[in-house]
Amino acid sequence: MAALSSPLRVCRGILKEIRLSQGPNYRQSLAYNYVMDQYRKNKVTGERYCRAQQEAHHASQAYLCLLTSTRNHMVLHNLYHAKGERSPEQAAGMVGLRLPTQPGGKGWEK
Amino acid sequence: MFRNIVRFQSLYGHMICKVCPKKELFYSTAAAERKKFYQDVSISQGEGGLFEINLDRRKLKTPGGKLFTVPNEALAIAVATEWDVQKETLKFYTMHLSTLCNTALDNPTQRNKDQMISAALKYLETDTVCYRVDEPYGLVELQNNEWDPVLHWIENRYNVTIGSSSNILGPEIPEATKDTFRQHLKSYNFWSLTGLEFVITQLKSVVLALGMIDRHLGVEQAVLLSRLEEEYQIRCWGNVEWAHDYDIYELRARTAAGALFVQLSSESSTVKHKLMQD
Numbered sequence: 001m002a003a004l005s006s007p008l009r010v011c012r013g014i015l016k017e018i019r020l021s022q023g024p025n026y027r028q029s030l031a032y033n034y035v036m037d038q039y040r041k042n043k044v045t046g047e048r049y050c051r052a053q054q055e056a057h058h059a060s061q062a063y064l065c066l067l068t069s070t071r072n073h074m075v076l077h078n079l080y081h082a083k084g085e086r087s088p089e090q091a092a093g094m095v096g097l098r099l100p101t102q103p104g105g106k107g108w109e110k
Numbered sequence: 111m112f113r114n115i116v117r118f119q120s121l122y123g124h125m126i127c128k129v130c131p132k133k134e135l136f137y138s139t140a141a142a143e144r145k146k147f148y149q150d151v152s153i154s155q156g157e158g159g160l161f162e163i164n165l166d167r168r169k170l171k172t173p174g175g176k177l178f179t180v181p182n183e184a185l186a187i188a189v190a191t192e193w194d195v196q197k198e199t200l201k202f203y204t205m206h207l208s209t210l211c212n213t214a215l216d217n218p219t220q221r222n223k224d225q226m227i228s229a230a231l232k233y234l235e236t237d238t239v240c241y242r243v244d245e246p247y248g249l250v251e252l253q254n255n256e257w258d259p260v261l262h263w264i265e266n267r268y269n270v271t272i273g274s275s276s277n278i279l280g281p282e283i284p285e286a287t288k289d290t291f292r293q294h295l296k297s298y299n300f301w302s303l304t305g306l307e308f309v310i311t312q313l314k315s316v317v318l319a320l321g322m323i324d325r326h327l328g329v330e331q332a333v334l335l336s337r338l339e340e341e342y343q344i345r346c347w348g349n350v351e352w353a354h355d356y357d358i359y360e361l362r363a364r365t366a367a368g369a370l371f372v373q374l375s376s377e378s379s380t381v382k383h384k385l386m387q388d
Binding site: 018021022029030031034038054055058059061062063065066069070072073074076077079080081094 | 151152153183184187188190191194195201204206207325328329330351352355356359360362363366367369370373374
């Protein structure tokens with residue numbers, strides 16, 4: 001069995017992701033209400049549907065991973081890839097290098 | 111009525127970044143984006159108990175022109191959320207669940223279940239966890255320590271022989287093993303098979319994909335095991351954020367979407383079953 005963190009932490013994590021993506025009115029969103037609803041339901045059923053609870057827990061963990069990874073992926077995407085290909089100077093700058101400059105400034109040979 | 115049809119030509123499986131004609135110098139994902147044209151996203155239950163997505167008052171359609179329907183509420187809400195969280199532009203490459211639903215609904219490659227099972231099992235012959243290295247010693251040890259337990263687990267779970275090899279031809283997979291998996295995969299419905307095949311192609315491994323679907327591995331674990339050699343190299347040579355982290359988040363998002371998709375689309379039958387019992 002995969003090591004799972006506690007349902008409460010996953011629940012909080014999902015709600016946090018919903019808040020980050022939806023803004024201050026996240027409590028009105030479909031996802032928020034559905035997630036809260038599911039967590040309450042599974043709490044009530046308790047040990048009787050143990051397998052179903054595990055299934056739900058695994059699914060919620062996957063959903064949390066989906067939301068977090070998508071957000072982080074977008075952050076990196078916007079930071080590095082969103083503007084298209086970089087110029088040679090920018091690309092060199094990213095790895096801490098500078099392009100060689102002409103000794104007398106650009107076009108000195110003319 | 112035709113004005114109410116919402117269609118997206120670019121919302122299939124693997125998105126290809128096109129060159130934007132106006133800015134020919136730049137290769138950008140901007141071409142795969144579209145302006146957001148709706149405010150509210152809601153779901154509704156239509157004919158046959160299937161769930162639909164409404165963007166303002168228009169019904170969402172698939173790229174193939176079919177009505178977008180999903181079998182259960184959870185999946186519908188997850189898809190609706192994907193549409194809801196888009197800001198000014200629609201970034202289709204972040205909407206993995208919608209993409210998977212579209213693939214399952216339209217079936218763009220026109221394959222049947224048997225063909226999909228064969229395609230999925232083809233990955234078993236070149237499964238990531240079956241290919242081992244001879245050197246360097248650290249990586250050999252890492253592969254043995256991390257991959258062997260999963261391999262043993264799946265061999266016991268399905269009572270099959272898979273084995274591993276450091277030969278370039280890979281291990282010889284017995285026909286009986288493939289038959290066992292084929293029988294097992296036949297119990298999946300079309301939707302969950304679509305999701306499973308997607309996960310297998312992401313992780314490049316049938317063993318890891320089934321380990322995750324059978325809830326032996328978590329998503330993060332499965333992704334880590336799939337990228338074991340890369341992780342080893344990162345440990346030796348350092349991490350590059352815009353390549354390694356970028357890849358790992360994308361792979362995690364895709365894998366999680368696939369896993370969730372399989373679970374949610376095979377769940378509808380369980381839920382019905384429970385209602386009948388009550």
